[in-house]
Amino acid sequence: MTLDFFIQNFINAMQWGSFLALIAVGYTLVYGVLLLINFAHGDIFMVGAYTGYFIGTFLTNNFEIKLPFDLPSWVVIPVTIVATMFITALVGVAIERIAYRPLRNRGAHRLYLVITALMFGLLLEYGNLALLGASDRQFPNLFDKIIYSIGGITVTNIKIYVILLSFLSMGILWWIVQKTRWGMAMRAISYDRLAVPLMGISVDQIILFTFVLGSSMAALAGIMYGTAFPILRFNMGMLVGWQAFIAAVVGGIGSIRGAMVGGYILGFTQIFVAAFLPSTYRDLIAFVVLLLILAIKPTGLFGVPRRTKV
Amino acid sequence: MKMKLVVTIVSVLLVTAFFASACAAGGGDTIKIGINAEITGDKPKVGEQSKFAAEMYVKEINEAGGIDVGGKNYKLELVIEDNNATAEGSAGAANKLISQDNILAMVGPNPSNAAVPAGEVANNLETPMISPWSTNPNTTLNRPWVFRTPFLDPFQGPVVANFASAKFNATTACVLFDIASDYPKGLADNFKEAWEKLHGAGSVAKFESFTTGDQDFSAQLTSIKSSGCEVLFTPQYYQEVPLIVSQAKDLGMDIPIMGSDSWGDPQLLELCGSDCEGAFFSTHYVANGATGATKDFIDKYNAAYNYIPGDVAALTWDSMMIVTQAIKNCGTITGNLTEDRTCVRDGMAKIKDFDGITGNMTFDAQGDPIKCAVIVEIQNSEFIAFDSACP
Numbered sequence: 001m002t003l004d005f006f007i008q009n010f011i012n013a014m015q016w017g018s019f020l021a022l023i024a025v026g027y028t029l030v031y032g033v034l035l036l037i038n039f040a041h042g043d044i045f046m047v048g049a050y051t052g053y054f055i056g057t058f059l060t061n062n063f064e065i066k067l068p069f070d071l072p073s074w075v076v077i078p079v080t081i082v083a084t085m086f087i088t089a090l091v092g093v094a095i096e097r098i099a100y101r102p103l104r105n106r107g108a109h110r111l112y113l114v115i116t117a118l119m120f121g122l123l124l125e126y127g128n129l130a131l132l133g134a135s136d137r138q139f140p141n142l143f144d145k146i147i148y149s150i151g152g153i154t155v156t157n158i159k160i161y162v163i164l165l166s167f168l169s170m171g172i173l174w175w176i177v178q179k180t181r182w183g184m185a186m187r188a189i190s191y192d193r194l195a196v197p198l199m200g201i202s203v204d205q206i207i208l209f210t211f212v213l214g215s216s217m218a219a220l221a222g223i224m225y226g227t228a229f230p231i232l233r234f235n236m237g238m239l240v241g242w243q244a245f246i247a248a249v250v251g252g253i254g255s256i257r258g259a260m261v262g263g264y265i266l267g268f269t270q271i272f273v274a275a276f277l278p279s280t281y282r283d284l285i286a287f288v289v290l291l292l293i294l295a296i297k298p299t300g301l302f303g304v305p306r307r308t309k310v
Numbered sequence: 311m312k313m314k315l316v317v318t319i320v321s322v323l324l325v326t327a328f329f330a331s332a333c334a335a336g337g338g339d340t341i342k343i344g345i346n347a348e349i350t351g352d353k354p355k356v357g358e359q360s361k362f363a364a365e366m367y368v369k370e371i372n373e374a375g376g377i378d379v380g381g382k383n384y385k386l387e388l389v390i391e392d393n394n395a396t397a398e399g400s401a402g403a404a405n406k407l408i409s410q411d412n413i414l415a416m417v418g419p420n421p422s423n424a425a426v427p428a429g430e431v432a433n434n435l436e437t438p439m440i441s442p443w444s445t446n447p448n449t450t451l452n453r454p455w456v457f458r459t460p461f462l463d464p465f466q467g468p469v470v471a472n473f474a475s476a477k478f479n480a481t482t483a484c485v486l487f488d489i490a491s492d493y494p495k496g497l498a499d500n501f502k503e504a505w506e507k508l509h510g511a512g513s514v515a516k517f518e519s520f521t522t523g524d525q526d527f528s529a530q531l532t533s534i535k536s537s538g539c540e541v542l543f544t545p546q547y548y549q550e551v552p553l554i555v556s557q558a559k560d561l562g563m564d565i566p567i568m569g570s571d572s573w574g575d576p577q578l579l580e581l582c583g584s585d586c587e588g589a590f591f592s593t594h595y596v597a598n599g600a601t602g603a604t605k606d607f608i609d610k611y612n613a614a615y616n617y618i619p620g621d622v623a624a625l626t627w628d629s630m631m632i633v634t635q636a637i638k639n640c641g642t643i644t645g646n647l648t649e650d651r652t653c654v655r656d657g658m659a660k661i662k663d664f665d666g667i668t669g670n671m672t673f674d675a676q677g678d679p680i681k682c683a684v685i686v687e688i689q690n691s692e693f694i695a696f697d698s699a700c701p
Contacts, residue, residue, distance in 0.1 A: 005536045008561070012528035134354030136549050138581050147560060152536075154562035229525040229553055231581055233352065239523040274529035279518045280489055282529075
């Protein structure tokens with residue numbers, strides 16, 4: 001095995017890990033604040049990819065309704081990203097308002113919330129199937145693809161953007177959670193949910209804010225995923241969503257750093273097992289590794305065990 | 311409020327029951343044919359074309375007055391069930407069509423992962439089934455009630471291997487396939503066997519797999535690239551092929567990529583764009599440059615549904631023709647389903663030198679047709695016939 005081969009797979013793993021990390025962070029945020037495993041998150045990611053598809057196709061003038069002029073790509077890309085994040089955040093907030101909050105306010109057990117989340121994920125999936133039909137869609141070319149080759153290593157600009165964007169957005173997220181008042185309130189809720197309203201902080205607002213953050217990260221992941229793998233299908237969120245959820249658990253669900261590390265660990269094991277061992281064993285070995293990590297550290301790498309308060 | 315809800319539910323149920331019973335009662339002089347198709351799931355375009363072709367066929371037959379069996383005229387009626395392109399879905403749909411809808415014969419499912427389990431159900435329940443698109447041997451193997459319209463993978467594998475060796479002057483090959491799906495897995499094995507027969511053991515440098523739903527193939531493709539093989543064979547469906555081809559280009563691979571009959575879908579051209587230019591694959595029929603009955607079919611289909619039909623549509627058309635021929639061969643319809651089904655099965659097995667729009671075919675003892683394959687090249691986003699290979 002040459003060094004080229006190793007570096008090439010390292011880059012492949014960085015890209016795949018970035019996607020898993022970006023999605024995993026959405027599970028972690030909601031869990032950190034609500035102690036709710038938001039199983040609809042994989043499908044929110046799908047909604048993000050489809051929203052990006054519609055906005056992107058419209059702005060690049062490939063949609064049925066045409067703009068009277070062509071937009072330059074430095075307008076199309078930021079507008080697509082921001083608008084997609086905004087709309088997907090609205091979807092996330094709507095789910096919280098329609099499905100989770102009424103249950104929470106009635107004091108339903110967390111188990112019912114998890115089941116509601118699963119149900120809502122399926123609702124999004126099959127809603128998409130019913131509304132948009134079962135045909136696959138091709139994600140628009142937002143970025144002109146450039147292929148760089150250095151020695152035996154080949155990288156596309158899209159791979160570089162995916163990796164950079166994921167690090168950048170994780171950084172921003174970390175800053176929001178650690179350094180802003182909203183972030184402080186989020187952390188406060190996860191420490192002591194009962195004391196927070198006594199301090200004059202609206203729990204519902206902070207929860208909404210959490211969903212906005214998580215869903216816009218999913219939207220960003222959706223756009224980048226669509227750019228890297230330009231075929232969209234109604235159930236695309238399911239498999240990736242599960243893998244990202246496992247990544248979040250391995251990293252220690254509730255911890256942003258954990259989600260990121262978990263995403264990269266899963267990404268690296270999947271790619272490197274496929275590269276160095278028969279690719280048939282990829283998922284088997286990858287998940288055995290994760291199981292071992294959990295067996296040694298049941299709360300995940302960066303997780304803190306929670307004691308049940310009475 | 312609650313009362314109202316109950317009343318609504320009860321009335322909806324009653325209406326459904328009424329329609330259901332109305333359907334069941336509408337027997338008379340019609341023959342029911344079941345369509346077990348992939349309306350939802352991951353190959354919806356396949357199911358759609360199959361359904362459209364069958365509907366077109368039935369409409370045409372019925373407008374011409376139906377079919378004549380032993381001096382009596384019968385209209386055809388389609389019962390369409392969705393199999394979700396899964397093993398469980400297709401077995402469930404087959405059960406429902408056979409036991410509940412009382413069909414005489416079943417057309418479909420199309421992909422092998424669905425056709426293999428549905429074939430088991432049809433064979434156990436002694437109902438003739440014909441799969442328009444499944445090329446995996448297991449679909450019909452030791453199942454006297456199950457037939458198919460396309461050629462088989464043990465024939466297709468060597469066709470691709472021979473063509474690739476001659477055309478690209480290649481001695482080493484790589485394969486990338488979905489290990490969790492019957493069709494790609496079976497064909498990958500057939501190709502490997504044929505290639506190693508031509509070029510010796512170890513001439514398939516990499517035999518890489520992934521599982522259904524994967525979209526990132528970078529690790530497998532990196533291994534394939536570093537192995538230095540001269541041609542890549544990937545017997546995948548239209549939802550993976552564009553990703554595989556474009557990711558191979560992203561990794562700087564320039565070896566030729568070959569596919570199989572699953573590539574012959576119009577959606578492949580749409581999703582793949584310029585990346586698939588110059589790729590070759592083996593298939594059953596080519597729309598471009600077709601003549602005679604094949605051209606008539608393509609024109610009719612295009613007029614009705616506004617796109618050029620893929621191979622699965624043409625094969626469904628042939629399957630419907632075979633079923634009709636089998637019913638005619640049968641001679642009489644008694645109304646006793648068990649007798650009629652046996653009679654149609656025997657009628658189907660008797661078919662010889664059948665002149666279909668995807669070529670001439672005769673069934674062998676296993677229920678598989680003996681017919682030719684076409685090699686297609688993708689040029690300017692069109693499927694162009696390049697060569698053909700006969701058994």
